[in-house]
Amino acid sequence: MLVRPYGDTRDDGVIQFSFTLPIAYSIKAADVGKQFLERLGFHTVGIAECKAIDPEYTFYVAYGRTDSGIDPDAVKGDYLEVEEMDYYSINALIKEKLGRKLSVVGAAIESDAHTVGIDAIMNMKGFAGNYGLERYPEMDALNLGSQIPCAQLLKTALERDADAILVSQIVTQKNIHVQHLTQLIELLEAEGVRERFVIVVGGPRINNAFAKELGYDAGFGPRTTPLEVAAFLAQEVVRRHEEA
Amino acid sequence: MTGGASATEARPDAATVDALYDIVADSGSRSLAVIGLVKNAGKTTVVNALMANCPHLFGLTSLGLDGERTDHLTGLAKPRISPPPGTLVATTQGSLDRSRYAMDVLEVLPFLTPLGRVVIGRAGAAGHVEVSGPTTLAELRATIERLQAHGAEQVLVDGAINRIGSASPRVSDGVVVASGGMVGDTLGDVLETTAATLDMLLLPAVSDETRAQLAPFLAQGARALSFNDRGEVTPLALESVVGEGVTVAREVERLNTHTLFIGGALTQEFVDDFTRVLPPRRELRVVVRDATVLVLPAASVRRFLKRGLALEVLAPLRVLAVTANPFRLPQPYQPKIFFDALAGAVGDRVPVFDVVNGRASLPGAPIQRGLFPTERG
Numbered sequence: 001m002l003v004r005p006y007g008d009t010r011d012d013g014v015i016q017f018s019f020t021l022p023i024a025y026s027i028k029a030a031d032v033g034k035q036f037l038e039r040l041g042f043h044t045v046g047i048a049e050c051k052a053i054d055p056e057y058t059f060y061v062a063y064g065r066t067d068s069g070i071d072p073d074a075v076k077g078d079y080l081e082v083e084e085m086d087y088y089s090i091n092a093l094i095k096e097k098l099g100r101k102l103s104v105v106g107a108a109i110e111s112d113a114h115t116v117g118i119d120a121i122m123n124m125k126g127f128a129g130n131y132g133l134e135r136y137p138e139m140d141a142l143n144l145g146s147q148i149p150c151a152q153l154l155k156t157a158l159e160r161d162a163d164a165i166l167v168s169q170i171v172t173q174k175n176i177h178v179q180h181l182t183q184l185i186e187l188l189e190a191e192g193v194r195e196r197f198v199i200v201v202g203g204p205r206i207n208n209a210f211a212k213e214l215g216y217d218a219g220f221g222p223r224t225t226p227l228e229v230a231a232f233l234a235q236e237v238v239r240r241h242e243e244a
Numbered sequence: 245m246t247g248g249a250s251a252t253e254a255r256p257d258a259a260t261v262d263a264l265y266d267i268v269a270d271s272g273s274r275s276l277a278v279i280g281l282v283k284n285a286g287k288t289t290v291v292n293a294l295m296a297n298c299p300h301l302f303g304l305t306s307l308g309l310d311g312e313r314t315d316h317l318t319g320l321a322k323p324r325i326s327p328p329p330g331t332l333v334a335t336t337q338g339s340l341d342r343s344r345y346a347m348d349v350l351e352v353l354p355f356l357t358p359l360g361r362v363v364i365g366r367a368g369a370a371g372h373v374e375v376s377g378p379t380t381l382a383e384l385r386a387t388i389e390r391l392q393a394h395g396a397e398q399v400l401v402d403g404a405i406n407r408i409g410s411a412s413p414r415v416s417d418g419v420v421v422a423s424g425g426m427v428g429d430t431l432g433d434v435l436e437t438t439a440a441t442l443d444m445l446l447l448p449a450v451s452d453e454t455r456a457q458l459a460p461f462l463a464q465g466a467r468a469l470s471f472n473d474r475g476e477v478t479p480l481a482l483e484s485v486v487g488e489g490v491t492v493a494r495e496v497e498r499l500n501t502h503t504l505f506i507g508g509a510l511t512q513e514f515v516d517d518f519t520r521v522l523p524p525r526r527e528l529r530v531v532v533r534d535a536t537v538l539v540l541p542a543a544s545v546r547r548f549l550k551r552g553l554a555l556e557v558l559a560p561l562r563v564l565a566v567t568a569n570p571f572r573l574p575q576p577y578q579p580k581i582f583f584d585a586l587a588g589a590v591g592d593r594v595p596v597f598d599v600v601n602g603r604a605s606l607p608g609a610p611i612q613r614g615l616f617p618t619e620r621g
Contacts, residue, residue: 076342078316080358150539151486151511158483175317178283182407183539189409190509190537191484194380210316212336212358212376213309213404219358239356 002069013066015042020059025052033060042066078207080218085231087131094138097238101140104133104233105157106166107148110180114170115146117203121166121226130226139230150184157197163237164198166229167216172205178214185215198236200229256293257602264290264420264597264604265298267564268398273418275388276564277410279403281441283315285422286569288323291400293599295327302327303396305334305377305387308404309359311343312374325375327367332396334364334387339374347373350394355383364390375402385415411445412536413559420565421445421594423586425572431582435589440542442563442593443549445535449560454531458505458558467508468492470501484508489517496528505531512540515548529554535561566590568598579603 007014023032030050037045042064049061085093094102106118120127122143124134133141144156157165167184169177181201188194201211202220211219218232268276280287288310295302304327311325327333333347338359340347347365355362355378362378364387378387384401391399401410403422411419421441428434450458461469461477468480478499485492485506492514496504510532522528532538534557538545549555570582579601587596587605596605 149513151513155487178317178405182405186407186409187509187511187539189381190539191486192508195382207316208358209309212379215307215379215404215407217358217379
């Protein structure tokens with residue numbers, strides 16, 4: 001079923017805009033803003049606010065109506081569809097089906113000095129009302145922190161006989177995160193150990209389809225909660241355990 | 245985005261593609277890995293050109309993700325993929341769903357990717373298909389075998405970003421290297437990186453004698469072996485040499501090693517530590533499985549060789565051609581200038597093609613200009 005934006009009434013298609021154009025405010029400015037929105041395909045455009053915020057810039061608040069709609073059921077997203085589980089059922093699944101603790105090693109690799117992502121997922125305190133992986137009694141989770149060379153992450157994962165490796169990449173210049181992420185996979189392949197681990201990547205510039213392109217088993221983007229990652233790890237490690 | 249669209253939707257030049265295909269066909273390769281030195285190097289354009297112009301039953305798969313409308317990373321339009329009817333395609337269920345491509349599925353493989361199971365089907369419908377094959381190299385090798393079992397005469401493996409793993413002789417038996425304007429910030433960078441990468445990919449094979457010496461140890465899965473002049477062969481007590489550059493260098497000195505075999509990866513950290521500890525002018529030959537285990541910048545391999553250390557491989561790669569794509573942001577290079585420069589940097593080691601602008605440089609011949617009647621640019 002098609003849905004349209006809800007403004008004042010259902011399906012009226014009305015959207016509120018706020019934007020800035022690099023033009024000096026003048027009597028003409030309102031028409032410039034209006035015609036710009038009409039070019040984008042909106043009609044019944046109303047300029048509610050049009051003000052100079054600088055001698056060279058004009059800020060707008062406007063309303064416009066669209067005839068376009070979208071069928072949410074037809075949208076294929078770039079996120080991983082993980083079967084929802086709660087904290088207790090994840091622990092129970094690991095205990096029952098794996099029969100030992102699930103071992104996870106995580107790090108922000110190479111030049112990335114930002115732990116915010118890996119901490120949100122792994123730290124015991126957790127994030128977004130979820131406990132992090134360290135809190136799970138059935139997980140043996142080690143967060144190595146930031147700026148961990150790929151080689152060190154690999155060695156640690158081998159020493160601990162880890163089931164899964166979590167990699168975080170937050171900050172990137174000239175897309176250096178891509179080099180780091182493919183480097184880790186090439187290293188694991190060259191060492192002949194790629195298949196020993198479930199390898200997950202997360203970060204603000206990551207989605208699940210991109211994780212496929214990079215050679216990872218799953219990718220998590222912004223707004224991911226520890227629960228989603230924990231559910232995926234438990235399900236995937238158990239699946240591999242049962243198929244082996 | 246419009247700049248990307250015009251660069252990526254370019255039509256291939258038929259005569260040049262034929263010339264490239266002749267080289268691939270003459271090589272006897274049945275699984276061709278097209279690898280790129282960078283994203284947007286032109287891998288998929290080469291794969292598309294071969295499929296569209298050559299009378300062959302192709303199999304098609306990708307180690308990455310290709311044929312989607314726009315690139316996740318750069319937002320640039322990517323070349324769409326419309327395989328000729330009959331082409332055997334290995335992609336994922338998720339990619340089929342996303343591209344809404346109708347395909348008779350012949351087989352569902354057990355490999356699970358972030359985009360669902362890998363499926364093999366026969367292209368029939370018009371339209372564009374997103375191609376994303378298996379995730380790991382072992383799965384990729386098995387997928388190629390299944391494509392061949394379904395009748396593919398020539399399997400094309402589109403690479404992933406800048407990964408070179410699919411070029412390993414354990415996976416494919418021929419390699420085309422896609423280089424382009426996006427490889428470096430300046431033309432000089434592009435040429436240097438391309439030449440250094442070729443040096444790395446074309447590392448020489450070990451002698452038959454060394455191979456015979458190594459054979460029994462390889463069968464036992466050796467990770468690091470030292471050979472010395474007294475005929476002693478000593479396995480180093482290491483699971484992996486990764487992170488052990490200092491230890492290995494000291495062992496090499498202690499054992500008076502002349503040939504060192506490394507069974508896994510060679511990393512930047514290892515090379516840095518190893519060469520720092522090893523005395524200057526120490527002669528040593530290092531043998532690795534194949535060039536894809538060198539997980540370090542090609543320039544570092546060059547420095548390693550310049551230090552007088554020899555680097556050899558058990559399984560050499562068959563690099564059949566280099567392709568030149570003048571595209572870059574914000575402005576593409578002038579095709580002729582770019583091609584001539586790249587062909588000059590590659591020299592006569594490997595043929596170079598620009599399949600879109602119709603240029604070719606074949607070894608043994610001077611750089612050919614106006615070789616083909618349809619030449620443009």
